[in-house]
Amino acid sequence: MLPSAFKASKRTPAPAPGAAGAAAQTPEIRSRGTVPVRCATPGPLRRPAPPKPRPARPQRAGTGPRETSRLRSSAPIRSRSSSSSASRSPFLDGLVEHIRTCYIRQQKNRGKTVEPGPVRACFTSFGSVGDSGSSSRGGVSMIRLLIFLLGLALALPALADQIVLKNGDKLTGQIISSDAATLTLKTEYAGDIKIKRDSIASIAADAPLNVQMADKTVVATVAPAAEPEKVVIQAPGAEAVTAPLAEVAAFRNDPSQRAYERELERNLHPRLNDFWQGFVSFSVAGASGNAETATYSTSLAASRAAGKNKMALYFNQVYATQSTQQPFGATANRLSGGYRLDRDVSRRMFVFATTDFDYDQFLDLDLRSVVGGGLGFKVWKSNRGFLDVGSGGVFNREKFGSGLIRKAGELLINEELGLKVNSRLKLSQRMSLYPNLSDTGQYRLNLDTGASMPIFGWLEWNIGFSSRYLSNPPPGLKSNDLLYTTGIRLSFDQTKIR
Template identity: 40%
Template sequence: MKRLGIAAMVLCVCGMSAMADQVTLKNGDRLTGTIVKTDDKEETLLIKTELAGDVSVKWEAITSIVSSQPLHLALKDGQTIVGTVTTEAGTFEVTTKTTGEVKAAKENVTHVRNDAEQAAHDAEIYRLQHPRLTDFWSGLLDTGLSVTSGNSSTMNFTLAAKAARVTSRDKISVYTTAVYGKNNATDPSQTIAHEIRGGVRGDLNVSDKVFVFGFTDFGYNALQHLDLQNVLGGGMGYHAIKTARTTFDVFGGGSYNQEYFSAYTLPTVPPTSFPSMTTKNGEIVIGESLDSKITSRTTVSENFTFFPDLSNTGNYRYAFNSNITTKLKNWLGWQVTFNDNYISNPPTGLKGNDLLFATGLRLTFGKGVF
């Protein structure tokens, strides 16, 4: 009985070994376990072993693979062959269910995955091709603050936030900017800046170079007595440059601009009062945008949009925004921003330019865009 038990244990161990995958290295070592996948970045093969856990070996160090489970071998020509693998004279021999034995040279294999990893890979590819609205968002939060006291007493605060969802097919952007400044040296204290702008834009690629877009923008400016600006527009654009480091787009279209100004009084002698006013204008939209990664840590972005007024020929407005950011950490950076919003026909007695120069910290989340 004792001999019978020992024999049974030997058969069991041999059976387990026979059912496992085996990888042979150039130095003659052999690893037995379950082949999981190759790592493209590290150029390694991951094997789950019973005693050593997960083991990664260099792909170039492997001379032979024998698998008891089906493996998915992706080739340089785009084909994928599936089946159990043996190795003969440095060539992988894959026993498939449909075409029998297929040979593949090791240097022609780009990926190796087991069934579970292939299913996960296919699911990720499907997600990339059919993303949900909640997928692929990234964003930023820019902050700037200055405070003075003593002979002067002021406080200035800037805040900008942006989120974007970018896929190979489309892009959705949501953005807002707020500026607030106060002079506490006067009695009563005086607001010296109070402006909020924001909007939503969607871009849809109709080809590798051509895209269509639509947007809506909102604005408020207390010192310009602008209670609400609402712009709705759209058009077509062209990807003039689209590389891993730089994108440069030009675009054109049309928009409908509505502005609601409140009544105000100028401090003239005697004071001059002006009634509330509403303007509604059709506009042409002409613009460009640039995003470039100039070093591994520094990025530059800039966009300029020009809006000639179709309802009142000769009037126009433009918006110019630029930013340079240097990363301090993956989620933290230092940014410098310059914005210029201009209208050629401001309310009587008020200025048409609103300039902003700000610097401060940038917080980011997500991957890819910022």
């Protein structure tokens, strides 16, 4: 059964040969679902049969024919090519290109070869937004791109420095600083990690570091070399240098480099108020009721080590009273203080000069003055503490309340220990023995010990013990005076790198 349009064309007579031009101007009649039919002569034409109606699409809830027609009429019709070119975002294209560049650079720093062609195709396939013929599909493409970028950011490892050990282990984080022995790596999973330099096989840094060589310090990127235990140091505007890890003195980031330069300046040109450390302690005790007593004690110790010089000073005071029974008044009243200066002559040897002063009301000692010096030796020194010993000679002058004045030359044997038992407990001890050379067989012994524990920050709890022994006291007086105190103290330390 032929369509009606074909029937009409069969009844239409063929045009005459001279009517070719007129036939060319004959209008075409197109109908949906039919082929074009050319009319040779004007006149009424039979209307082609209407197409069969298509089944109606189910409408979404809340939309009617009017709303649907309005939406269709208002939506602009764009071709696929024009929509793609018009909706590309330069910002997103630049973002994708930046992520691709960072990915390639990171893989190169890790020693991996990356083919730029496939990587570029992978990233640029998501670079165009709205590659569709409608705004709704363009929004879907935008969402897909954002989801892709978010997944890419989560999937790719964060740009970080990488340390490869000789046993094959890999550690990632941020290089803080290093010296000839250790390297400090800051990580999110374990905090600061100290790694032995001799166990490192390669180093890769995403950000420039301050690299200290034997003769200079440069700001450069660091990447592993093809040869084992070597790094490639690339400074801006200079040729890349391949150097063994053992020849690099230090790696530092910018904050660590600034702190190192400040510390270097302090060591080369120290000021008088630099490098002091010590404490000031206070102690109070009292009683009331059947017994009326009060005790006050104060102690101070400070030392400063700068270059080859070290100076130290100390002061101790105790005063106690009672008003329980006659005679009322003081039951203890003693003051002591001193100053000492050391100068290194070698890595372990040093010379020292010392002076000490003492007052003790109940020993009837108005003033004891001791001046002398000697030679010392550093037996042990580390981050946990020190042990020094020394020997020399002093001159001792003692004046008593009775008017007695004694002068004598004495031999000096001293020892000093400082020990950090753990992160919370610190011990200190100092002993000085003075054998009398003018009156052989007589001697003096001074002993001071203490322990402290931090409460918080610069506030510490401490306990102290002090002994002053004199083998030949004035008649009627005891040889030994003991003092023990406990209280709080304020500590300070300027030796740490700021």
